[in-house]
Amino acid sequence: MAAIPLMLDLKNKKAVxxxxxxxxxxxxxxxLSSEADIKVISPALTSSLTTLYQDGKLDWHEKxxxxxxxQNAFLIVAATNDSEVNRAIIESAPQNVLLNSVEDAAAGNIQFPTQFSRGKLSISVSTNGSSPILAAKIKRDLAVQYDEKYEDYLDFLFxxxxxxxxxxxxTEKKKQWLRRLVDEDxxxxxxxxxxxxxxxxxQ
Structure with a gap:
C-alpha cells in the first residue's frame, strides 16, 4: 500500500x-473524537465498549x-478476531468506501496511525505497518517534546x-508576521x- 497522510472530517459520517x-x-x-456516527456490529462487547454504548456514544447491533x-457506510473497520469474518467484510465492502483492515493493513485502503493531540495540534506517526512498537516509541518521544503548553500556543497562533x-x-508583511510568530518564543x-x-x- 502506497499510503499518504490525510486529515479527515468524519463528523456525522457513518462509521461501521x-x-x-x-x-x-x-x-x-x-x-469518538471525530464525532462520527459510530455503529458497532458484534455479538458481544468489551466492558468499555458496553459503557460507551450505555452512555449513547455508539450504536450497537448485537449480532x-x-x-x-x-450499507451507506462512509468508513468500515474490519476488527474481529476471526480471519474468515474479516475477509467477508472486505469482500462485502462497497466500492469507493474507506476501509481499514486491522488484521491485514494492505487489504484495506486506509490505516490508523498512532497519534496524539495538543488542542489544535495533531501529531501522527506511522511506519506503514512495519513496526507499531517503533511508532509508539516515536509518539512518546514527540509527546514529551510537544507538551501541554502547545495547546495555549496553538490557540494564540490561531x-x-x-x-x-x-x-x-x-502580503509580504503578513508573511513576515506569520514567520515571526513561530520563529520567536x-x-x-x-x-x-x-x-x-x-x-x-x-487594524
Whole structure:
C-alpha cells in the first residue's frame, strides 16, 4: 500500500466497526473524537465498549456480521478476531468506501496511525505497518517534546493569524508576521497578549 497522510472530517459520517474486542475498542476510541456516527456490529462487547454504548456514544447491533451491515457506510473497520469474518467484510465492502483492515493493513485502503493531540495540534506517526512498537516509541518521544503548553500556543497562533489575515498589511508583511510568530518564543501569556495588542492596533 502506497499510503499518504490525510486529515479527515468524519463528523456525522457513518462509521461501521465490525468487532467488539480490544482492537475494535481502540478504533472506536479513536473515532469518538471525530464525532462520527459510530455503529458497532458484534455479538458481544468489551466492558468499555458496553459503557460507551450505555452512555449513547455508539450504536450497537448485537449480532454476527452480514453484508447488509455495511450499507451507506462512509468508513468500515474490519476488527474481529476471526480471519474468515474479516475477509467477508472486505469482500462485502462497497466500492469507493474507506476501509481499514486491522488484521491485514494492505487489504484495506486506509490505516490508523498512532497519534496524539495538543488542542489544535495533531501529531501522527506511522511506519506503514512495519513496526507499531517503533511508532509508539516515536509518539512518546514527540509527546514529551510537544507538551501541554502547545495547546495555549496553538490557540494564540490561531487568533493572531486571523488578525493578520484581516489586517491591511501587504502580503509580504503578513508573511513576515506569520514567520515571526513561530520563529520567536511566544509561549508566555504576557508575550502573547503583547503581540495580540500589536496586531489589534494595526487594524
Amino acid at each position: 466497526v465490525v468487532g467488539g474486542g480490544k482492537i475494535a475498542e481502540r478504533r472506536v476510541r479513536t473515532l 454476527s456480521f452480514s453484508a447488509e451491515d455495511l 487568533e493572531a493569524r486571523q488578525l493578520i489575515k484581516r489586517s491591511s498589511l501587504s 511566544h509561549f508566555h501569556p504576557e508575550d502573547q497578549e503583547f503581540v495580540l495588542e500589536q496586531l489589534n492596533n494595526i
